[in-house]
Amino acid sequence: MQGRPIVIALLLAAAIAAASWLLLRQPASGMGRAHAPEPNAAATPASTAGRAAGPASGRLRVESSVPGASVSVDGRALGTAPREAELGPGPHRLQVTKDGFVPYRVEVQVVPGHTSRVEARLDREPPRLRVDADVPGARVFLDRRFLGTTPVETREVPPGPHQLDVAAEGFDIHGETIDLGPDGREVVVRFKEVRLDETLAVTHKHGVGSCRGTLSANNAGLHYQASDASDTFSARFADLLPLQVDYLGKNLRVKLRGGRTYNFTADSADALLSFQKAVEAARKRL
Numbered sequence: 001m002q003g004r005p006i007v008i009a010l011l012l013a014a015a016i017a018a019a020s021w022l023l024l025r026q027p028a029s030g031m032g033r034a035h036a037p038e039p040n041a042a043a044t045p046a047s048t049a050g051r052a053a054g055p056a057s058g059r060l061r062v063e064s065s066v067p068g069a070s071v072s073v074d075g076r077a078l079g080t081a082p083r084e085a086e087l088g089p090g091p092h093r094l095q096v097t098k099d100g101f102v103p104y105r106v107e108v109q110v111v112p113g114h115t116s117r118v119e120a121r122l123d124r125e126p127p128r129l130r131v132d133a134d135v136p137g138a139r140v141f142l143d144r145r146f147l148g149t150t151p152v153e154t155r156e157v158p159p160g161p162h163q164l165d166v167a168a169e170g171f172d173i174h175g176e177t178i179d180l181g182p183d184g185r186e187v188v189v190r191f192k193e194v195r196l197d198e199t200l201a202v203t204h205k206h207g208v209g210s211c212r213g214t215l216s217a218n219n220a221g222l223h224y225q226a227s228d229a230s231d232t233f234s235a236r237f238a239d240l241l242p243l244q245v246d247y248l249g250k251n252l253r254v255k256l257r258g259g260r261t262y263n264f265t266a267d268s269a270d271a272l273l274s275f276q277k278a279v280e281a282a283r284k285r286l
Helices: 004-025 039-043 269-285
Strands: 058-064 070-073 076-080 083-087 090-097 104-110 115-120 129-133 139-142 145-149 152-154 160-167 174-180 185-189 197-205 210-218 221-226 233-235 244-246 251-255 261-265
Touching: 058 070, 058 090, 058 104, 070 083, 076 083, 090 115, 104 115, 129 160, 129 174, 145 152, 174 185, 197 221, 197 269, 210 269, 244 269, 251 269
Parallel strands: 058 115, 129 185
Antiparallel strands: 058 083, 070 076, 070 090, 090 104, 129 152, 139 145, 139 160, 160 174, 197 210, 197 261, 210 221, 221 233, 244 251, 251 261
8 A cells, every 4th residue: 555656646647747748749739831942042143133234245446557368266167358247256266368368366255245356467478489400409599508309399588580490310400590579479380391592693704804693592493683684594503513712802603513613703702602502502502
């Protein structure tokens, strides 16, 4: 009997603890359940709320110092300057070109909602000199300066007259004066092609007296056109002995094989010697 009050006390304590636990589990009177924030509302800063979207592109206007220059952007042809185009924002590769001028290349920055302006100033290209020959690897000299071997090309020669010399093994040196203009120049030297075109004003010395005329030579042979028609003659090189020059005596000797001998003089012994050398050099190659 003494143990019953203790049991009752323990049961009462358990009942009170259970009631307290149930009361703590119930929500407070007048309060609703809390809702989690919506992701969009939390992710949108107040500073950007209601802001309109800005322009997605900008414009580029290109002008050129040379009319009719071609304009391209990022490798895409746009037409001729002046030219305006709408482009995406950021860097773009601009190129402006025209034949005879150094290409203008630049990177431009396009800003959305703005127009970027570029004025391309094109400089004229230096004149081009190209030298070739029918003998590969011929040595080319310009104003006594070695340029290279054929074919050779350069844009480092100023416009104006220049002395061109081209040499190939086994052939006489080719020399000429060239005039390099703004449009450039191309020279082809033909060592293997025999070109003989010499003319010299001479006096034909007779046994008694003389007559004036013109001595000429081409690939067909030698020809003398005299003021006295009876002295005029033409001869193939095969019918002529080698021409001989007496420099001090200012005399050019022309002798037909098994025939007549002609003696010519001129105002200059150098002119006679130059004529004789040109003819004999051509005869060796014909």
